[in-house]
Amino acid sequence: MHFTSEQRLDDGVLEREFTLGEIPGILWTPGSASAPAPLILLGHPGGLHKMYSRLAARARQSAAEGFAAATIELPGSGDRPRSAAAEQARADLHRALEAGEPVDDEIVDRLVLPLVEKAVPEWQTTLDSLLSLPEIGGPVGYSGGVISIGTRLAVVEPRISAAVLFAGSFVPRTMFEEARQVTIPLHVLLQWDDRGNDRQAALDLFDAFGSKEKTLHANMGGHTGVPQFAGDAAAQFFTRHLS
Amino acid sequence: MHFTSEQRLDDGVLEREFTLGEIPGILWTPGSASAPAPLILLGHPGGLHKMYSRLAARARQSAAEGFAAATIELPGSGDRPRSAAAEQARADLHRALEAGEPVDDEIVDRLVLPLVEKAVPEWQTTLDSLLSLPEIGGPVGYSGGVISIGTRLAVVEPRISAAVLFAGSFVPRTMFEEARQVTIPLHVLLQWDDRGNDRQAALDLFDAFGSKEKTLHANMGGHTGVPQFAGDAAAQFFTRHLS
Incomplete structure (x- = not known):
């Protein structure tokens, strides 16, 4: 892990860009911390x-x-090399959505499964490096989309002890079986009227998670319109489980 | 409204039992309040x-x-006179549930609709009396089940400005149309594995509500197992909307 830039934000937070091999990333640490801080991995849709x-x-x-x-x-987003197969799958997905057609499972599999296969080990390698820094301790949470990446991480990565999952992307059928193996506390965010998402699949996935503590927060506002109070509730979830 | 008993609880809250005509009730007011307090009407399944x-x-x-x-x-609960028709409907519901049979809409209508018809005007009369007390101001929220009572109140009672609705009871088909007329902010609680409840109907009702701000919080723990953190989140909803 090589830090490539560093700036102190106005609230005292230290923001550092890094590269891990060819993977760019960003680390934020609290301005004042007397002990190694718990860590939240921030998932996102790429870019x-x-x-x-x-x-x-x-x-x-x-x-x-x-x-x-x-x-x-x-993988395949931002400045990283594109995957022709993923780009084709993405184009096929958008074509189906724009035509108002149901999205074939086969398209979802082509889009999401290779991404999960590549991204999850990268997150684990990143976690190795982050946890070797003296200012970072544990426990560790995962927060965000892509929900299939978060689900796989929750199954295979024992250092992750709680997760906020954003149910805003299509879910391959095989992920439902993986979801049953998840046991950590989960806080699932669903934007109820997210037009580019399959609401029923999100509800089915929530139902499938094996966790004894799992909470679904559904809100209005479209894919990018998660209300501030929903973000606050997700933050409270981590405070309960990672502090 | 006649107060029939009064006690100061250990946290300073004043608890007063009252009767309003033949209807018994309880009022709790904060120990120290410099101004008339906002009011939350606490719904419950009876008893x-x-x-x-x-x-x-x-x-x-x-x-x-x-x-x-x-x-x-x-109406029909606790020490109040029983309704033979409601008792029959309740028995029919329990028989269907125990037999693992789907619950006929007709049973739900017989059980819930007369209750809504009687209970909602009683809540409104109670609200008249409560708001005439100098220590109570507004705004007013409704919190709890029976969800059909809360839905009707949200439609017909303009003094109610936000509601926490507990989706834990069967919903007559006609309530879905009423739900579309609701416009106040809603916070809906659903116990995901509540065996005596129709989860899909609860999700359909949430979908039907016309409110621009509506949030669904689904949790594990069975009908009576609402987690403490879910109660806290409901309280925060009222703090946002009634303070």
């Missing part, structure tokens, strides 16, 4: 530059609660 | 004595936020 302002806002809210937060670019 | 400890806990949490809280006995 660090495009997502920066929303990610930084989530990170700063986390830092105000005493948490470090980190994110990395997704 | 003030049986429900007392849970109602008092909700009232004391509300009082800690500066709210008065009040509840009345439902």
